[in-house]
Amino acid sequence: MTRFHRLLPYVALATLAVAGVSLVGLPSEEARSEGVARSVRVEASTFAFTPATIEVDPGDRVTIELASADVVHGLHIEGYDVNLTADPGQPTSATFTADRPGTYRIRCSVPCGPLHPFMSGRLRVGPPSTFWRAIALAFIAVAVGGTALWRKPTRPGARLGPS
Amino acid sequence: MAETHTPRSPFGSIMTRVDLTRLPFVRSMLVARGPQLAVQLAAVAGLLLVIAAGLLGTPVGSRNPATVLVWIAWWAALMIVAVPFFGRLWCGVCPLPLPGEWLQRGALLRPRGRGRGLGLPWPRRLRGLWVQNAAFVIVALFSLPVLTQPRLTALLLAGLVLVAIAISLVFERRSFCRYLCPVGGFIGLYAQAAPLEVRVRDPRVCADHTTKTCYTGSADGYGCPWLVFPATLTSNVSCGVCLECLRTCPLDNVAIRLRPMGADLRRSTPIRIDEAFKSLVLIGSALVYAFVLLGPSSALRAAAAAVGSQSWLAYAAGFLLVTVVLVPGLFLVATRLGPSVGSSHLSAKEGLQRFAPALVPLGLAAWAAFSLGFVLTNASYILPALSDPIGLGWDLLGTTSMPWAPVGGPLVSWALSAIVLVGLAWSSRQVRAVAEDLAGGVRMALPVWGFSFLVTAGLLWVFVA
Numbered sequence: 001m002t003r004f005h006r007l008l009p010y011v012a013l014a015t016l017a018v019a020g021v022s023l024v025g026l027p028s029e030e031a032r033s034e035g036v037a038r039s040v041r042v043e044a045s046t047f048a049f050t051p052a053t054i055e056v057d058p059g060d061r062v063t064i065e066l067a068s069a070d071v072v073h074g075l076h077i078e079g080y081d082v083n084l085t086a087d088p089g090q091p092t093s094a095t096f097t098a099d100r101p102g103t104y105r106i107r108c109s110v111p112c113g114p115l116h117p118f119m120s121g122r123l124r125v126g127p128p129s130t131f132w133r134a135i136a137l138a139f140i141a142v143a144v145g146g147t148a149l150w151r152k153p154t155r156p157g158a159r160l161g162p163s
Numbered sequence: 164m165a166e167t168h169t170p171r172s173p174f175g176s177i178m179t180r181v182d183l184t185r186l187p188f189v190r191s192m193l194v195a196r197g198p199q200l201a202v203q204l205a206a207v208a209g210l211l212l213v214i215a216a217g218l219l220g221t222p223v224g225s226r227n228p229a230t231v232l233v234w235i236a237w238w239a240a241l242m243i244v245a246v247p248f249f250g251r252l253w254c255g256v257c258p259l260p261l262p263g264e265w266l267q268r269g270a271l272l273r274p275r276g277r278g279r280g281l282g283l284p285w286p287r288r289l290r291g292l293w294v295q296n297a298a299f300v301i302v303a304l305f306s307l308p309v310l311t312q313p314r315l316t317a318l319l320l321a322g323l324v325l326v327a328i329a330i331s332l333v334f335e336r337r338s339f340c341r342y343l344c345p346v347g348g349f350i351g352l353y354a355q356a357a358p359l360e361v362r363v364r365d366p367r368v369c370a371d372h373t374t375k376t377c378y379t380g381s382a383d384g385y386g387c388p389w390l391v392f393p394a395t396l397t398s399n400v401s402c403g404v405c406l407e408c409l410r411t412c413p414l415d416n417v418a419i420r421l422r423p424m425g426a427d428l429r430r431s432t433p434i435r436i437d438e439a440f441k442s443l444v445l446i447g448s449a450l451v452y453a454f455v456l457l458g459p460s461s462a463l464r465a466a467a468a469a470v471g472s473q474s475w476l477a478y479a480a481g482f483l484l485v486t487v488v489l490v491p492g493l494f495l496v497a498t499r500l501g502p503s504v505g506s507s508h509l510s511a512k513e514g515l516q517r518f519a520p521a522l523v524p525l526g527l528a529a530w531a532a533f534s535l536g537f538v539l540t541n542a543s544y545i546l547p548a549l550s551d552p553i554g555l556g557w558d559l560l561g562t563t564s565m566p567w568a569p570v571g572g573p574l575v576s577w578a579l580s581a582i583v584l585v586g587l588a589w590s591s592r593q594v595r596a597v598a599e600d601l602a603g604g605v606r607m608a609l610p611v612w613g614f615s616f617l618v619t620a621g622l623l624w625v626f627v628a
Binding site: 006046047048049074076078079093102104105107108109111113114115116117118119122136137138140141142144145146147148149150151152153 | 340465567584589608615627
């Protein structure tokens with residue numbers, strides 16, 4: 001068996017994993033439904049956003065109002081061009097169209113104290129897909145790990161017994 | 164270039180070694196002390212900058228070089244590049260033990276007389292990795308305040324330097340690195356996966372060499388600072404890549420070789436139980452860190468940061484429960500289930516010792532993924548922090564006002580997942596290889612594989628769900 005043939009299953013698995021991960025993880029096609037206008041007030045204080053998860057429907061016109069209760073905080077939505085900065089007592093807002101279904105991480109974009117790097121929340125556009133994501137990831141993990149487990153390794157020399 | 168040793172890897176490929184020290188230029192650069200000293204001095208300068216910035220600079224963690232350089236830049240470079248690809252190479256230039264080592268030797272370069280210090284042997288009861296395991300767990304309990312507060316980072320590093328100096332003046336060689344350093348055990352474990360090794364070319368030459376200058380030292384260099392006789396090296400765990408044996412061997416019998424990744428993981432003898440425990444504690448720590456730092460609960464993060472409070476005590480108890488009890492316990496159960504369905508019979512201890520090395524790839528992948536996620540999100544803090552290192556309003560690099568800009572966006576989670584899946588696949592191969600070595604086949608491997616799958620599932624849940 002040539003090296004190419006030995007590596008072929010792993011190349012196939014890697015391709016499967018990348019394809020699977022991409023299919024499961026990437027935001028799906030742009031929303032086609034006509035959304036509604038939604039307004040969400042997000043309170044930021046002591047390294048947490050409240051609510052921690054913002055849920056909207058695809059196509060919604062979303063206005064987020066950021067209010068800080070202690071120090072200057074920021075709000076950045078990964079995957080959307082949304083950036084807000086709010087001083088204490090001076091809320092700011094931004095409006096965008098939630099045109100990409102999926103779950104996006106929200107982060108504080110202004111250094112606000114020790115736990116700033118971990119201050120995060122979520123924007124969920126569309127119905128929760130956690131269950132199907134978990135199923136898909138479990139399938140990929142079983143396929144990748146199981147195939148690697150199943151193929152018998154080769155090794156010259158005697159087997160080792162327990163010592 | 165010489166090629167030596169051709170066993171097969173668990174993936175079936177021929178495990179060829181490439182002897183880098185056969186290249187005259189490489190060898191001369193490694194044997195000469197100047198290049199290594201230059202890097203060491205740069206590292207010491209960096210350490211001093213970090214300690215000064217941590218003590219004198221802004222308390223804002225994401226603006227201070229102490230936290231930004233150490234926990235974003237250095238840690239990510241260590242876990243994503245240095246350890247996976249160069250093993251313990253960092254230990255050869257690490258600044259923490261250098262002041263103590265220089266004091267102990269009374270020299271910066273080649274040996275000059277007897278040096279200072281008592282040179283006592285490290286107590287026999289404290290040898291092995293148990294003290295190092297305990298040191299890691301203790302530091303880990305306080306990790307969130309340390310990695311977010313510059314002053315605590317500086318105090319931790321300064322404290323480690325002072326402890327290293329004290330140990331160097333009382334005990335022989337690099338006892339601190341070998342038996343105490345909380346990061347050293349971590350690096351040593353995962354260095355087994357690296358495609359780089361220091362080994363002797365022919366152990367018979369060492370056996371016939373009466374003076375054993377690689378261990379005792381000579382005018383050309385010091386006896387192995389890591390208290391290792393190079394001819395007995397079978398893994399990277401205890402070799403600090405300090406290059407002294409390369410300098411002291413008069414028979415040109417020491418080589419630095421490229422090898423297939425993970426070549427240490429399939430050993431013919433069981434590893435020590437403290438080594439196995441280290442592997443499990445680090446897997447458990449990666450799970451807890453991922454859940455606490457990247458997970459959805461801000462209350463949990465607040466508890467981890469509030470040292471001394473009731474909520475922190477609960478967090479600490481949970482951390483210890485997962486890392487010291489739950490993960491090792493589950494793994495023990497998995498290794499006990501394996502032999503009962505396979506055809507071999509192992510004691511509980513030997514099951515741990517045989518199968519624990521198979522977790523190294525998954526653990527390394529978990530830490531690399533966790534570190535990659537952190538650095539991609541926070542790397543844009545590095546240049547502003549360097550441009551104004553002590554928070555005095557300087558703009559040395561013209562980057563002080565550079566805005567925060569995370570890299571990768573939503574794709575990061577999936578990149579981290581892919582890394583963990585690679586770790587699972589690699590560990591799965593190792594688990595099967597160990598089972599084959601024990602004549603147990605896939606049935607013996609299945610429970611340990613199940614454990615690896617559960618760890619992977621937990622990490623994927625944090626990264627994606």
